[in-house]
Amino acid sequence: MFPSIEEPPKENSPSLMKIANSDEIGSNCDPSDGLLSKSPPASLVFTDVNVVTNQENEGPKQTLADLQGSIRVFCRVRSFLRSDKREIRQTVSTKSEKITIRSGATKKEFCVDKVFPQEALQEDVFMEVEPILKSSLDGHNVCIFAYGQTGTGKTFTMEGTKDRPGIVPRAIEELFQHLTPYQSVSMSMLEVYMGSLKDLLARKSPSVKMVESTSKCLSIQMGCSGSLEIEGLTDVVVTDYREATKWYTKGRRARAISWTSVNEASSRSHWWVFQVVLHCFFTKFDLVQQLFYLFSFVCLA
Template sequence: MLADAQNHERDTRKKLSEVSEELASLRIAHARETAELQRQLQQKERSNRSLEEEMQQGRDELSQERETIRKLRQTQAEEEAKHMTLSAQLSASQARNSALQDEVERGALAVSAMKAELEVARLKALQVEDDAAQRISEAQAECDAKVAAVEDELRNAETIRRKLHNQVQELKGNIRVFARVRPALAHEENSPEGLAQIAYGDERQAQETGQSHLTVTTRSESATGKEREQVLTFQFDQVFQPKDGQKEVFEEIMMLAQSVLDGYNVCIFAYGQTGSGKSWTMEGGEGENAGMIPRAIDMIFAVSNQLKDRGWNYQMEGTFLEVYNEVINDLLGSGQFDSRKHEIKIDKDNVMTVTDVVSLPLSNPRQVSVLLERARSRRAVAATLMNERSSRSHSVFSLKVKGSNPLSGEECSGILNLVDLAGSERLASSGAGANKDRLKETININKSLSALADVISALGQGQQGGHVPYRNSTLTRLLQTSLSGSSKTLMFCNLSPLNAHLGETVCSLRFATKVNTTPAGNAKRSHGRASG
């Protein structure tokens, strides 16, 4: 806008200059004409009129020029006023510009100051971070030291737990006996002879004393024809009634089974007549009905995983054998029946091994389930009068456990033997005499169970240092290390609730009593320090 005003002013001045020049030229011309008129006045008096007219015309033109000059001057004044306004505006803009420059300079100074403060703050932050990192490092070191101390305490506590647990087991006796009466099946409750008269002791008293009682009432006819009643009371470490489920039973043996992780040999076997619930106790069914074998396996794997936090690592492998007609059959081998000859060997350290058997590495309970199913499909079973599906062989599932703890340098090894004995039954009751194969099976079963009774009897008479007839049967040879005091041993005495089986029930209870009163040496733990 200022430039336009300046241009306009220049144009106006130029025009004014031109007009001034023209005016000057006119004046000069007028002066020449006036001089010429004066010179020619006398000569041109006659043309005075025309000259006057011309002079009047000149005057008119001069008036017009003057008017023009007046307007030009007015325009010039206006332009000068505009110029002054623009000059004032320019001065104001220059003042504002100067103020802005001052503000920019102040802002630059403020930015410089802020940068300096920021640099100081950054250096302080770095110092704070270094201090915090140092404190975190010190706290982490302190935390690591506390964790290491807690881990040491846990390992020490675990060692104390193992010692206390084993002391408790020794106080309870290395050979313990649990009696279990199975519930009557639906079709048995309405049988002609009915249920046997079995009474159970007070549960509270059993918890206080650690001993449970079971009373059986028998009735027979005397020589004179009178009915004779006899009340027999038996005492065991635990008595399970028909209402007790698999979970309640396992809770009583789980700590014993866990001893295998501490480096002890553990043997749990089920004894009783055919149909008394031995296989149900040991193998069971699905879910809540799972038996001692799957529950023990699940528990051992779960506890071994928990012990990893305390430095323990375990390797496990399993074997599954059966004794059928005094011959060992590998249930994990190939073919329906094992044709290889297996020998039982016991070394100087009382460690038993069976030659040429399949031993499968196990890393989870699912593998064990597959192994058990594979063995179950191969086991020798047949129907007898005592039971529609009777196990015609003794089965022995062995879980071998080896543990090592790099943190403490400890090593241990143990074997868990879970044994399902074939049913004890008299030839007359079983109906085996009508079948040559069943007869041979029954004779061999009863022979091996009789040999087991002889071993228990010999041990009960204090013959551990003398002759104990382990070699009288393959079964007692397999159980030798479990019965001779180097193992923690538990026997389930499984009982039928039926009155028709009462004779066999009393025989089983008397045998179980003999086992329960058999003294045995202290179980030995297999442990040591890792070499290296």
């Protein structure tokens, strides 16, 4: 038996994602700026909450959006690695909402919602993101977008390692902890590489052995509601954290990986999108209906 509501929330019209313009996010923070190459690299994590008109749940989420804005910009400074060849100099200084970068006589300051210094842990980052992820369970689309030059720690922040899990595994775990019997989860993963879209969860064709060559090339279509849809993108239903992790790992392995002069294990996909869809079921006038909300995790290389 699904929960019944007289007036269901207005139909959500999910788009694939909203990519914020770099002028909108943060203050003229351009990671390609030469200054950054002499500093511990910094990457940005954006959370973009699309507020939809869910009257039933407007309260808590609306308060969060009102207080903190629907777009939040975080900047994480990567710690120096043993492999860093450059001379280590203290060219970056941080305050909780400001980062200052010096190069010779030049000084640049950037204001963001939150700065994570070099010593920040994965837990610290997730603690900041968690309330926004939780709010999506109240019926809102959420996009977390990582941006920064190669080797700045985007993959580390989003995925992390087995010992130090990042935002994505923590978010999936959190999602399944709060799932109600009237909700289900499906997921998809795609990569934009060399100008084409690839379905990273596409099932392997028995005749082709290479994972990369089995990834389907997809096209973007405009849906009848005006939303963007990826035609034929594999969407798998997952029932628990373990199954979700299994599919996520499959998608990761299918991604293009190469090395760059600053990152031996660069993801090299120009960007990848991991999308989790929360399906919510309810009855209205004795008919089972469904709404869905999106969590999009985007990593721009």
